[in-house]
Amino acid sequence: MHELFGVIAAFEAVLHSIWLLPVLVVLIALDGPFPVLPSETLLMSAAAAAFGTHDLAAVLGLFVASMLGSVLGDVLVYSLGRSSNRILRGAEKNCGIGAWVRRNLHSRPEVSLVGARLVPGGRLVSTAAAGRVRLPLRRFLPATTASSAVWSLYMLLVGLALGPMTRGNPLLCLAAGIAMAILTGGGFELVRRIRGATRRRRGLDRELAAVTAAAAEPALSGR
Numbered sequence: 001m002h003e004l005f006g007v008i009a010a011f012e013a014v015l016h017s018i019w020l021l022p023v024l025v026v027l028i029a030l031d032g033p034f035p036v037l038p039s040e041t042l043l044m045s046a047a048a049a050a051f052g053t054h055d056l057a058a059v060l061g062l063f064v065a066s067m068l069g070s071v072l073g074d075v076l077v078y079s080l081g082r083s084s085n086r087i088l089r090g091a092e093k094n095c096g097i098g099a100w101v102r103r104n105l106h107s108r109p110e111v112s113l114v115g116a117r118l119v120p121g122g123r124l125v126s127t128a129a130a131g132r133v134r135l136p137l138r139r140f141l142p143a144t145t146a147s148s149a150v151w152s153l154y155m156l157l158v159g160l161a162l163g164p165m166t167r168g169n170p171l172l173c174l175a176a177g178i179a180m181a182i183l184t185g186g187g188f189e190l191v192r193r194i195r196g197a198t199r200r201r202r203g204l205d206r207e208l209a210a211v212t213a214a215a216a217e218p219a220l221s222g223r
Helices: 002-015 020-030 039-052 056-083 095-104 109-117 122-132 137-166 170-221
Strands: none
Touching (some): 020 039, 039 137, 056 137, 095 109
């Protein structure tokens, strides 16, 4: 319990500190190659606190910080993707989104990066893939800027929805940010599993139809 109060106190200190925006920039940037950092939770919580207290200047600052951190992190992962296959080995785990991104990167980089960014783990996969397929930087930068803008607006809209419920209370902001991060990740994971089960079922249906057709051919030919 003492540790929990310590975390809440530290979180409240960061939310009301002049270091909030620089910390967010660094966390969001590092969240690119290391997507286990609590950058989204902190951003959603800070946005909820800002909207809860009707601090529009803080909202604008959060948008700029999230955009800057996102673009810097994307460029970092893009550079690592061009230069190293070992550092970003985990970027190949998400085969479904990774395959879709690689198919569409050269023809529709904006659609690929924006679409993947809204999927948990998609930021690392898409930006690393852009580096590995040698997408030109002049095409990557506008696409990743658009992706960062969409993601930042999404995070702020979540904060806007949470603001009236938290009213700037640091404990409620932290709880709401964690809950939304869990719900978002869980929702995407549920959809992914449902789609995977549907594809497997369709595959089994096609195999069964093929086996049935193959078994029926001798009987038909013997008539």
